[in-house]
Each structure stands twice: as C-alpha cells, then as structure tokens.
Amino acid sequence: MIVIRKELCPQNHACPTLPVCPVGAISQQGFSAPTVDNDKCICCCKCVKSCAVFVSIGCCENGRDPRLA
Template sequence: MIIKVNKDICTQDHSCLAVKICPVYALKQTGFGSPNVLEERCVKCGKCVYYCPMGALEFEDEE
C-alpha cells in the first residue's frame, strides 16, 4: 500500500493540515498546492489519510 493525493478532491487553497501531523515529515507542500507524498520517508501509518478533512489522501495498492 502507498498513500496518494487525489488532486480532484484536494481544494489546494490552504495550508495542508495533514502535513503538520505526519510523524516522519513525508508530506511536503509548496504554497497552497496539493501536498506531495515522499514515498521514501512514508511509513504508511495512515495519520494523514484519517486527518485530511477533504478525504484527499488515500491508501492505494502498489502496482
């Protein structure tokens, strides 16, 4: 499993709240754009998935 940002759902008009709660700093945001998941840092704890108020962060099966 990996975590992906659904850019169709992310409003991209605010500072991403999920970035602040990631324990390993695996989410990065530039300006008010949608965040990016740094897969090499992500431990797949799911805190960001459950914390995102828009539901834009999702678990996805690896291909």
C-alpha cells in the first residue's frame, strides 16, 4: 500500500502528482496533503518517485504489485 507522510507535505500547493497517477488514485482537497485510494492503486510507484510524502509499504519494493503475484 501507499501511505502519506502528511508531516512532510507543506500543504500549500496543488499537488503535481495527481496527474502522474495512471489510475486516478490520488486526490487532494484544496491544498491539503493528498490521499491515496489503495483499492484503486496499481503500485506503479510513480508517486513514490515524485515526492517523498508518498511511501510504499510492500507495494513498490519488488517493482511490481505483490497482489498480482
């Protein structure tokens, strides 16, 4: 899953990672820290590579989605 380290996000700008996600799993209310819908997430890890706020737990480590193993 992808977790959000809210404390690292200054929450003062539109999150540029929203259009990076190929399945639209990232959303943001105003300039708040984004959220990830892990039911939609396919573990492509583009968000993880884009910003340190996004952290993978058992999702990106093998370069693929462990749910597909």
